[in-house]
Amino acid sequence: MESPRKGISASTSAGPDDLFDASSDAAAVIAPNGVVLGWTLSAEALLGYPAREVVGGSAAHLLAMPDDPLRAAAVAERCRAGHGWSGLIAVRHRDGRCLDVHLLVSASFRIGADECFLVSAREQRPQWTVARSVLDGFLTRLPVGMAVMDQELRYVWLNDTLEQFGGVPREQRLGRRMSEVLPGLQAEALEGLMRKALATGVPVTDYEYAGWSWADPHRQHAFSTSFFPLVDADGAASGVCYLVQDITERWTARQLLTLVNEAGTSIGTTLDVLRTAQELADFAVPRFADFVVVDLLEPVLSTEGHGAWLTDAGPAPVTPAMRRAGMQSVRAGCPEAVARIGEEVGFLPPPRDVNMLISGEPRLIPVLDPSDALWAREEPVRAKRIREFGLHTMIAAPMRARNTALGLTTFARSLNPVPFGPDDVLLARELVARAAVCVDNARRYTREHMAAVTLQRSLLPPALSGGTALEVASSYLPADPTGGVGGDWFDVIPLSGGRMGLVIGDVVGHGIAAAASMGRLRTAVQTLADMELPPDELLAHLDDLVLRLSDEENAAGSGERSTTTFIGATCLYAVYDPVTRRCEMARAGHPPPVVVAPGGRAYFPEIPAGPPLGLGGMAFEATEIELAENSLFGLYTDGLIEGGDQDVERGMSRLGAVLARTGHNLGTLCASAVHELVPVPQPDDIALLLARTHALGADRLATWEVPPDPAAVGDLRTRAIRQVEEWGLGELAMTTELIVSELVTNAIRYAALPIRLRLLRDARLTCEVSDASSTAPRLRHARSTDEGGRGLFLVAQLAHRWGVRYTGDGKIIWAEQEIP
Missing domain, CATH: 3.30.450.20 (PAS domain)
Known part of the structure; x- marks a missing residue:
């Protein structure tokens, strides 16, 4: 190799x-x-x-x-x-x-x-090397604050950035602890984190906190800190390195977002204008301001109003009419306020331009100067309060929603030394905008609710009278405003022969639609009752009417539900006769009536329930009961007996027990029963109609059999005149004679036996002729050359009213006269 x-x-x-x-x-x-x-x-x-x-x-x-x-x-x-x-x-x-x-x-x-x-x-690539001077410069000028602390948490070294953050010179820090030089910066909590890093060897990262520093003592800052131990060659911790970064802007943005989110859940919890305005003031103090007032334009607070100013409807009035709707202060009782809740106010911030309410742009006054000539001249009392309580900065934010000006919200600070800035204006705008939507929703709901309540109350009978047959009293309790107006209704209808019709019903649903449907049903019942229909037939005709109206709505094909669309109803109709003390009744899906006998025993008559109105295809059945004189007869809607537990049978038992009490007049008993059974607002309307029965004595009634002989007419006229005079009604003798003569003569000529004549003295004087025929007479307008045909025409002219009702044995023709 x-x-x-x-x-x-x-x-x-x-x-x-x-x-x-x-x-x-x-x-x-x-x-x-x-x-x-x-x-x-x-x-x-x-x-x-x-x-x-x-x-x-x-x-x-x-x-x-x-x-x-x-x-x-x-x-x-x-x-x-x-x-x-x-x-x-x-x-x-x-x-x-x-x-x-x-x-x-x-x-x-x-x-x-x-x-x-x-x-x-x-x-082998060359490695980068850096000189000690370069490294020292990097650490010193790093935009992140950095410091080294020894084991006793005393400053050993720090860079320029950290020195600038705290505002304390380096010479005053070295050799001393953080708690000694920066007492207002959560020093104890930070030193605790340093000891934790030293003891465990585990770094602590991104610990965020807010505090003050000597570098900027008038503004709160937020910092993010990290700590990690410094380990020597032997592996022992010799100190702590401390890193800090100023995150004030990020912290502020997050805090503002948190405030806005909290405002969404704290403001507008109810559909009440004044409550919403007060919730805005309560939320902003002390989170954002030390003193807050909410002033709303008077049309916003009006129950009849159609709102305030539309922002595109031209210039605003020169002087806005506003009232104080809400206020809050860090001081008990809001001593800074010039006006109290409900009082009229006209404050606008300088330069007093009313168009700011329409433009919606907030007005920022960073430094309030009560000595300014404008304040001293135009707002002397307000300027005095500003000086007295040290209000030094202000934001006035117009309240507007859906292109409509609603009022003005004013924020001020006194104990908080930081003046409002542009970021605060953004928060104020957002808070007021959210509250404005809630106020506008409440305003619109209140207007619609009042319209529905007004409509419903106008459709209910303004006063009830049971004549001499009944003593009546009623109580109506609207639903909780959050549930909307319902469709409960009742009525007492005078019928012929001293009889009285009692009706109660409940339209399904809430709001104006239910109230309008209720009014149509009540009118229909009055018309059908005037036709002398028995209860079961009346409900059958009413059911047909509801079906027909629903079919008309469906045939319209508009794709939108009409405000008067029927979606279901229940009803109970009863007819009481004071002569026989019999009460005939039928119901369409409605709770049965309650009867309290003179002895105090309460019971509920068994009446076939019948289907609710609008279903069709099923018949209604009538039931007749006898009522002792001074019996209590009560009709009610399901809201009175359902209660919070929704137990109808238990509610009926409670109702019977309450009405069985003696010693109260009818009106007091009716009101106390509703209050006791429904102590808190309910989501459904409640109606209670009470009637105490009276019997028509024999001294107020006269009856004669009519023989089928025209010659008997004269004798019957004489008897009728004598009876009328005995009752002290001599001035009605002549008209009574003519009415008896015409009705009896027609019965003898055209009707079937048996024929009877009856005079009844009640609230009116009634003449009745009954026969076994079902043929109804017809009113004719005879010509001048006719020999006859004027009988019923004369009766119609002489009587207050007249009519025909059918019975199981035939019919009765009757005519009533007013008693002077």
């Missing part, structure tokens, strides 16, 4: 870092005499010689250094002993360049009878 030349730097053994990957390093097989036996592609890539030019020749011409036979012999002997060798040598590239390579010679091995050596090489 050819000997390596002079200048080789060799090592006696190969360490782990000297091992080569044969797949990437140049390799060759060389005989002891230096002849190349094998040549790899990597060797060709390194030196540029192809295998055909090297294999079989001497490796000596590849070296770029003189021969050293003694050193080569020593290396060969070492390799024959089973040890390898490595070192640096200079070789020559085919193009004449000289390369320094790291050479590794393996232990000798044999191929057949020949001894061989495997030689691998890797180019």
Whole structure:
């Protein structure tokens, strides 16, 4: 083997870092005499010689250094002993360049009878070295603060950046601890982290904290710090290296984002304008400001209002009419405030341009100067409060949403010494924008809710009267505003013969649609009741009406639900007759009525439930019960008995127990029952209609059988006149005589037996003629040349009202007169 030349730097053994990957390093097989036996592609890539030019020749011409036979012999002997060798040598590239390579010679091995050596090489590239002055300058001027602390956590070394961060000169830090020179910078927490790194040997990275520094004492900064132990040659920790970076901007942006996210969950929790305004003030103090007021334009607070100013509707009024809607302060009672909640305010920040409410651009006043002539002249009281409580900076942010101006929110600081800046304006804008959307939602909801409540209350009867047959009282409790107005309704309808119709219903759904549907159903029930239909037939006609209205909506094909679309309803209709004390009733999916006997026992009559209105295809059944005089008859909607546990049977039992109490007048009992059964707002409307029954005594009723003889008409007229005079209604004698004569004569001529005449003195004087015929009379307008045909026309002219109702035995023609 050819000997390596002079200048080789060799090592006696190969360490782990000297091992080569044969797949990437140049390799060759060389005989002891230096002849190349094998040549790899990597060797060709390194030196540029192809295998055909090297294999079989001497490796000596590849070296770029003189021969050293003694050193080569020593290396060969070492390799024959089973040890390898490595070192640096200079070789020559085919193009004449000289390369320094790291050479590794393996232990000798044999191929057949020949001894061989495997030689691998890797180019040794020059390493970068840096002068001590350059390194010192780099560490000193590094934009990251750096310091070295000893085991007692005293400053040993720090760079210029850290000196600038803290504002404390290097000379005052060296040899002292952080807690001694920077007491306001969470020094104790930071030193605790340093001790942890020293004790465990585990670095602490990216610990973030906020604090003040002497370099900028009027502004809070945020820093990110890392600590790692310094280990000496013996492996013992000799100190701590401390790295710090100013992340104030990133910290501020994150804090602002966090505030905005928190505002989304804290502001607008209810659909109430005033509550939302107060939530904005409560959230901003003390997180962002020390004193906050929210002033809203008066149309926003109006329950009738259609909002405030549209921003594209022209210039704003010269003087905005605003009221204080919310305020909060770090001082108890908000002593800084000039106006209290609900009071009128007209404050606008300088330059007093009302158009800022429309433009929506916040106004920043970094430094408040109450001595300014504008403040002193136009706002003397406000200027006094500014001086008294030290308000030194302010942001006024207009509140607007959906192209509508809503009001103004003012933020001020006093205890917080940092003035507001441009970043704070962005946060104020975002907070107010979020609150503005919530205020606008609440305003719109309040307007729609009030419209629905107004519509519903206008459709309910303003006053109920049960005549002499019933004493009535009612109670209506709207749903919780979050659930919307429902469709509960009730009515008391006077019928002929002193009878009274009682109806209660519940339209499915909430909002204006339910209220409008309720109004249509109530009108329909009044019309059908006026036709003297029995309860089961009335509900059948009402069911047909709901089906027809639903079909009309579906046939419209607009693709949008109408505000009056019917989606289902329940109803109960009852007719009470004070003469017979009988009550006939039928229900369409509605809860049964409650009856409390004079003795105080409450029960629920068994009435076939019937299908809810709008299903169609199923019949309704009527039930008749007898009610003792002074019985309590109650109709209600399901919201009164469902309660929080949704147990209807238990709710009905509670209702019966409450109504069975004695000693209360009807109105008090009705109100107390609703309050006791529903102590808190419910998501559904609640209606309760109570009626105490009275009977019509025999002294108020007169009945005669009518023989089928026209001559009997005169006798019946005489009897009727005598009875009317006995009742003290002599001024009605003549009109009564004419009505009796016409009705009885028509019955004798056209009706079937038996025929009866009845006079009934109630709230009105009623004349009734019943017969066994189902043929209805027809009102005619006779010509001047006709001999007859004017009977019913005269009755219609003389009576307050008249009509026909059908019974199981025939019909009754009746006419009522007002009692003077």
